[in-house]
Amino acid sequence: MTALATVGGAALGDKLRALGAFDAETCMSCGICTATCPLGIDVLPRQLLRHAALGLEQRIRDEQEVVFSCLLCRACEQSCPAGVHIAQDIRLLRRWLLEQGGE
Amino acid sequence: MALATADVVGILGDNLRLRGSVLPIPNRRAVHWTRGLELRRGGATVLYTGQMYQLVPYIERLVAAEQQLADSPLARFTGLGRRVNRIVNVSAFMGRPSRTERERSEEAPRRVVALLRGAGVEPGCLFEDDLYSGTLAYDLGLDELVAAHARRVQAVLRRHGVRTAITIDPHTTHMLRTIYPTLLDGWDVDVRSYLEVLAGALAPADALTAAPYASPPPAPVSGSGAAAVALHDSCVYARHEGVVEEPRRLLAAAGVAVLEPEQAGKFTWCCGGPAEALFPERALATAQQRVAQLRAVSSECVTMCPLCLVNLSKAADGAVRFRDIAEVLLDARGDR
Known part of the structure; x- marks a missing residue:
C-alpha cells in the first residue's frame, strides 16, 4: 500500500485518511463497480479510486465533475468483492477537492 | 454548460450554516x-x-432556474452569486412553487399521520423545530457544517424530550440513524422509518398472508388505486438502511400485489435524484433508464422517497403513474 501511495509523489491516501476512513487501496480493480454504475461513466468509480490510491492528485482534480456526479447510491458496493466503501471514498474525495478550493 | 461546482456547493453549504437548510x-x-x-x-x-x-x-423550481442560468451568460457569475447569497437568500428568489405544488408535497406527511393513527400510534410533532437533516450537504462532503447542524438538531430533540423519532423519508432516516451517531456525542434517539413502525404493527395474520417477492394474483381493493403495482426501492432505504421487506409486507397486507422490476430490493437502480442539484441532465438520463425498467412491469408504480417520486415522474412524462407508498396504503383502505 505504501508503494502505491507514493508513486504519484504525494501521499494522497494519507491526506484522505486524515479526513475519514478512506480504503480505496483495498480495491482489486476488477471493474464490477463500473459495470454496475447507473451513470455509465467509464472513469467512475474504478479508475477514480485507482488514481486516488496512486496519489495522482491532478488526475482527481481533472475529474472533479465525475467525483461530484456520483449518485452515492451504492449499487457498486452491493457487488464489490473486496468490500470497498466506495461511496465513503467518493465523499472523502469531494471533501478533499473542496478543501483544495474546487475549480 | 454546468454551473461552477464549487460555487454551487458553496451556496448550499452557506445556506445550511446561515439558514439551517x-x-x-x-x-x-x-x-x-x-x-x-x-x-x-x-x-x-x-x-x-x-x-x-x-x-x-x-x-424542482430551483433546478429549473439553475438550468436556465447555466445556459445564459450569467453562468460565469456564480462566484458573485455565492457572495450575494451570504447576505440575501438568493435561492428564495430563484424558485417559488405554486400553492398547488406546495400542497401536493404536504400530502405525504399528512397521510403518514393517518396511517400511524390507524395503527394506534399517536406521534407528536416539532413544528418549526422539525429541522432539515443536512443530507445533501453531507453527500457533498461538507462534514464540518453538517456536524454543527446535527448538534442543533440534537439540542432541539433534547429540549422536546424526544426518545423516538419516526421518519418519513429514507434520507432523513439515514442521517438520523446512521450518520448522526458518527458525528455526535451522546446521540441516543431511537430512529425508525414509519414503514418499519407500520410493518411492526401488522397483525401476525397479516404478516403471514403477505408474500414479498412473489407475484400473487391482484386482489380487489377499495378506492381508485391499482391492485398490482411495480415497486421502486429507494437506494438509501434498501442499501443503506436495510428497509426492503417492510414496504412489501405492508402492500401485500393491504391487498396490493407487488410486481418486481428488473432490479429490485438491494439491487435497485437509482432514480438519479442525488445528481439533480449539480447535474440535472445526468439525473434525468438515469431516471429514464429506471422508468423503462419499471414500465416493463407495470404502468402503476410506487415509490417511498420524495426525490424518487419527483425524478421518476418527470422522466416518465405521463407514460407511467408514480405514487407515494403512503398514498397507495391509504387508498387501499379506502381512506385517502
Whole structure:
C-alpha cells in the first residue's frame, strides 16, 4: 500500500485518511463497480479510486465533475468483492477537492 | 454548460450554516402540512419529517432556474452569486412553487399521520423545530457544517424530550440513524422509518398472508388505486438502511400485489435524484433508464422517497403513474 501511495509523489491516501476512513487501496480493480454504475461513466468509480490510491492528485482534480456526479447510491458496493466503501471514498474525495478550493 | 461546482456547493453549504437548510423555506411553509391535524407538540415519540417532502417543490423550481442560468451568460457569475447569497437568500428568489405544488408535497406527511393513527400510534410533532437533516450537504462532503447542524438538531430533540423519532423519508432516516451517531456525542434517539413502525404493527395474520417477492394474483381493493403495482426501492432505504421487506409486507397486507422490476430490493437502480442539484441532465438520463425498467412491469408504480417520486415522474412524462407508498396504503383502505 505504501508503494502505491507514493508513486504519484504525494501521499494522497494519507491526506484522505486524515479526513475519514478512506480504503480505496483495498480495491482489486476488477471493474464490477463500473459495470454496475447507473451513470455509465467509464472513469467512475474504478479508475477514480485507482488514481486516488496512486496519489495522482491532478488526475482527481481533472475529474472533479465525475467525483461530484456520483449518485452515492451504492449499487457498486452491493457487488464489490473486496468490500470497498466506495461511496465513503467518493465523499472523502469531494471533501478533499473542496478543501483544495474546487475549480 | 454546468454551473461552477464549487460555487454551487458553496451556496448550499452557506445556506445550511446561515439558514439551517441547504434550501431554506419559510417556517410557515415547512409546517403548513400540520394544519387541522391537532398534533401534540413534542413528547417522547414524534414524527420527524426533516422537511424533505416539503422541500421537493422548491428543489424542482430551483433546478429549473439553475438550468436556465447555466445556459445564459450569467453562468460565469456564480462566484458573485455565492457572495450575494451570504447576505440575501438568493435561492428564495430563484424558485417559488405554486400553492398547488406546495400542497401536493404536504400530502405525504399528512397521510403518514393517518396511517400511524390507524395503527394506534399517536406521534407528536416539532413544528418549526422539525429541522432539515443536512443530507445533501453531507453527500457533498461538507462534514464540518453538517456536524454543527446535527448538534442543533440534537439540542432541539433534547429540549422536546424526544426518545423516538419516526421518519418519513429514507434520507432523513439515514442521517438520523446512521450518520448522526458518527458525528455526535451522546446521540441516543431511537430512529425508525414509519414503514418499519407500520410493518411492526401488522397483525401476525397479516404478516403471514403477505408474500414479498412473489407475484400473487391482484386482489380487489377499495378506492381508485391499482391492485398490482411495480415497486421502486429507494437506494438509501434498501442499501443503506436495510428497509426492503417492510414496504412489501405492508402492500401485500393491504391487498396490493407487488410486481418486481428488473432490479429490485438491494439491487435497485437509482432514480438519479442525488445528481439533480449539480447535474440535472445526468439525473434525468438515469431516471429514464429506471422508468423503462419499471414500465416493463407495470404502468402503476410506487415509490417511498420524495426525490424518487419527483425524478421518476418527470422522466416518465405521463407514460407511467408514480405514487407515494403512503398514498397507495391509504387508498387501499379506502381512506385517502
